Amino acid sequence: MMRAITNRLVIIIPYLWLLFFFLLPFMIVLRIALSDLEYGAPPYTPQFSLADGWNVMWEKLGQLDFENFGFLASDSLYINSYLSSLQIAFFSTILTLLLGFPLAYGMARAPSGIRPTLLMLVILPFWTSFLIRVYAWIGILKQEGLLNQLLLWLGLIDTPLEILSTNKAVYIGIVYSYLPFMVLPIYSTLEKMDESLVEAARDLGCTRIGAFWKVTARLAVPGILAGCLLVFIPAVGEFVIPDLLGGSGTLMIGKTLWTEFFNNSDWTVASAIAIVLLVVLVVPIVLFQNAQARAAEAGR
Amino acid sequence: MPSLGSIRRSFAPWDDPAAKPYISFKNVTKRFGDFVAVDNLSLDVYEREFFSLLGPSGCGKTTLLRMLAGFEEPTEGEIFLDGQSLKGVPPHKRPVNMMFQSYALFPHMSVADNIAFGLKQDGMEKGARDERVAQMLKLVKLEEFAKRKPDQLSGGQRQRVALARAVAKRPKLLLLDEPLGALDKKLREETQFELMDLQQQLGLTFMIVTHDQEEAMTMSDRIAVMDKGIIAQIGTPAEIYEAPNSRYVADFIGSGNILEGNVASSDDAHVTIKGGDGEIVGALRGSKAPANGEAAWFAIRPEKMQVSRSKPENVDNALEGEVWDIAYLGDMTIINLKLDSGNVVQASMINRSRLVEDPIGYDERIWLSFSADSGLVLER
Ligand SMILES: Nc1ncnc2c1ncn2[C@@H]1O[C@H](COP(=O)(O)OP(=O)(O)OP(=O)(O)O)[C@@H](O)[C@H]1O
Numbered sequence: 001m002m003r004a005i006t007n008r009l010v011i012i013i014p015y016l017w018l019l020f021f022f023l024l025p026f027m028i029v030l031r032i033a034l035s036d037l038e039y040g041a042p043p044y045t046p047q048f049s050l051a052d053g054w055n056v057m058w059e060k061l062g063q064l065d066f067e068n069f070g071f072l073a074s075d076s077l078y079i080n081s082y083l084s085s086l087q088i089a090f091f092s093t094i095l096t097l098l099l100g101f102p103l104a105y106g107m108a109r110a111p112s113g114i115r116p117t118l119l120m121l122v123i124l125p126f127w128t129s130f131l132i133r134v135y136a137w138i139g140i141l142k143q144e145g146l147l148n149q150l151l152l153w154l155g156l157i158d159t160p161l162e163i164l165s166t167n168k169a170v171y172i173g174i175v176y177s178y179l180p181f182m183v184l185p186i187y188s189t190l191e192k193m194d195e196s197l198v199e200a201a202r203d204l205g206c207t208r209i210g211a212f213w214k215v216t217a218r219l220a221v222p223g224i225l226a227g228c229l230l231v232f233i234p235a236v237g238e239f240v241i242p243d244l245l246g247g248s249g250t251l252m253i254g255k256t257l258w259t260e261f262f263n264n265s266d267w268t269v270a271s272a273i274a275i276v277l278l279v280v281l282v283v284p285i286v287l288f289q290n291a292q293a294r295a296a297e298a299g300r
Numbered sequence: 301m302p303s304l305g306s307i308r309r310s311f312a313p314w315d316d317p318a319a320k321p322y323i324s325f326k327n328v329t330k331r332f333g334d335f336v337a338v339d340n341l342s343l344d345v346y347e348r349e350f351f352s353l354l355g356p357s358g359c360g361k362t363t364l365l366r367m368l369a370g371f372e373e374p375t376e377g378e379i380f381l382d383g384q385s386l387k388g389v390p391p392h393k394r395p396v397n398m399m400f401q402s403y404a405l406f407p408h409m410s411v412a413d414n415i416a417f418g419l420k421q422d423g424m425e426k427g428a429r430d431e432r433v434a435q436m437l438k439l440v441k442l443e444e445f446a447k448r449k450p451d452q453l454s455g456g457q458r459q460r461v462a463l464a465r466a467v468a469k470r471p472k473l474l475l476l477d478e479p480l481g482a483l484d485k486k487l488r489e490e491t492q493f494e495l496m497d498l499q500q501q502l503g504l505t506f507m508i509v510t511h512d513q514e515e516a517m518t519m520s521d522r523i524a525v526m527d528k529g530i531i532a533q534i535g536t537p538a539e540i541y542e543a544p545n546s547r548y549v550a551d552f553i554g555s556g557n558i559l560e561g562n563v564a565s566s567d568d569a570h571v572t573i574k575g576g577d578g579e580i581v582g583a584l585r586g587s588k589a590p591a592n593g594e595a596a597w598f599a600i601r602p603e604k605m606q607v608s609r610s611k612p613e614n615v616d617n618a619l620e621g622e623v624w625d626i627a628y629l630g631d632m633t634i635i636n637l638k639l640d641s642g643n644v645v646q647a648s649m650i651n652r653s654r655l656v657e658d659p660i661g662y663d664e665r666i667w668l669s670f671s672a673d674s675g676l677v678l679e680r
């Protein structure tokens with residue numbers, strides 16, 4: 001009896017968690033997105049409220065006009081923001097992978113004694129606030145910043161590079177910030193991998209490189225997928241990095257949303273942007289879930 | 301001239317000074333840091349030979365195979381394959397396939413794909429490949445499991461896939477690291493014979509690591525008994541069993557009794573030692589007898605001793621003691637006899653008749669007798 005209750009609690013708790021911290025806020029945002037803009041506090045008129053009772057709510061649901069969503073489609077700013085966000089997130093994911101895989105591979109092949117230290121070094125940046133770390137990059141990337149000073153001193157360039165306030169700085173910021181999310185899942189798949197598999201492949205006629213592709217890289221696919229999605233999904237909605245490191249030309253949906261919300265005080269459009277963003281991201285999230293499930297299936 | 305064991309061999313290139321070895325380890329040493337895993341080892345193996353490595357855990361058997369396959373380079377010395385030095389030759393360029401002790405099956409591939417992997421690497425066309433894979437599956441009796449992934453197999457089934465994968469390419473030299481350890485007795489014996497057949501038919505050279513002496517005896521042309529990175533003795537199964545060159549080998553192979561003493565006298569065929577169990581005369585191993593007074597050990601197998609209740613007459617050696625332990629194994633009975641010196645000696649008796657009038661019982665005092673030629677005097 002006691003057992004049954006604890007079992008049920010174990011299942012119920014995560015659902016309650018999801019209900020309170022995801023579903024409820026989501027419903028609130030959705031409700032705002034479906035409301036009309038108004039100048040006041042709060043700056044919207046709700047289309048319906050629980051106080052009306054169920055019957056009225058049902059009736060009103062049929063009359064919803066989705067005008068905020070229509071507005072998003074009518075202004076190219078929003079569509080461009082989405083596309084530009086997806087593009088920036090996509091390329092920074094690839095860059096992060098190109099950097100993260102060798103890093104993870106090196107860590108997994110390092111002597112087992114120093115692996116915990118290497119792992120610590122990867123996690124170490126999390127001990128400082130994300131905001132401060134991104135802020136620090138301003139000092140590195142600006143005209144008279146550390147990077148330019150170093151390159152000038154080395155004689156590699158004559159005039160300082162213009163990196164800050166361009167998309168380049170945004171890429172650097174995202175790759176830097178999300179690298180651990182790429183490294184850790186790849187590391188964990190590579191670390192588990194039996195080195196003798198590579199030897200078996202070489203024994204059966206593969207070159208070193210052939211064995212790497214056919215065995216190491218192939219078996220790391222679940223880790224690579226997990227890493228890519230862990231970078232891509234938050235990068236699409238990133239706000240801090242484009243805001244601090246990007247320029248006026250940097251178009252990202254997180255920034256647009258912030259502008260709508262705080263500068264234009266248009267909560268309804270901002271909420272609609274958030275809802276669409278979620279829908280856009282549901283596709284890779286579902287892909288991710290599928291990949292995880294398949295990996296679990298294969299790993300059994 | 302009597303010879304060792306009960307079979308005469310027609311295949312014995314190791315006795316032919318003109319025969320060229322197929323594999324040749326020349327003073328090979330392998331160190332891992334300070335640890336010496338293989339110590340100045342020299343070894344010749346001949347084409348079409350079925351060669352076994354036997355030895356306790358950690359004595360360097362796997363290391364030896366890995367050096368042949370190309371996963372470890374000798375720290376010192378050189379290995380030759382068919383007259384060519386293997387120095388710097390990468391694994392995929394060696395006509396050698398290895399079955400890994402850990403199996404090393406590719407978890408993302410089905411059983412059939414695992415077996416086909418090496419054939420694909422060789423560019424074998426699909427028809428021939430499928431045929432070979434089917435043949436291998438039949439060899440290891442896994443026809444119904446072709447589509448399964450390795451993690452859906454039992455330990456013994458996985459081991460058989462690993463074996464099939466290594467054999468599939470029919471390499472000139474096949475290295476098998478404990479290929480049958482996870483199989484049950486019946487399947488193991490069947491597979492042993494299949495492997496021997498395959499080796500005969502295809503004319504391959506096998507080098508195999510095993511912990512199972514009986515398996516080594518059954519399959520091998522020759523056996524090398526290893527001890528901490530060196531080879532203690534190389535020989536045919538009969539040589540290893542009947543003429544061990546040291547206490548270590550005598551003790552490691554089969555069960556044996558070893559009695560200690562000092563050399564009392566010797567002639568050109570026999571040595572007499574004197575110790576706590578009195579005088580024992582045994583056969584001289586080699587050509588030169590040890591000097592009188594030297595420490596020496598007498599080694600004899602349990603089945604080479606006769607058991608009797610009364611003191612035997614006209615025998616070379618006789619030991620008296622108290623029955624300490626009796627084990628009935630069906631085909632034979634093992635008796636442990638505690639000698640007056642405190643040493644325990646083991647003797648075995650074949651159970652020829654079903655009914656025994658007055659069987660030997662615990663605490664009886666009985667005699668063991670044996671001829672001088674049934675045991676050996678060893679110097680180390
Ligand atoms: N890469 C390595 N680094 C350090 N020591 C090693 C390495 N590989 C093997 N050794 C050591 O070398 C010795 C011989 O190892 P090896 O694997 O050859 O033993 P083995 O005879 O195959 O034993 P087993 O019967 O248990 O498989 C062992 O003591 C082992 O610890």
Ligand SMILES: [Mg+2]
Nearest residue numbers: 361362401477
């Ligand atoms: Mg081993």
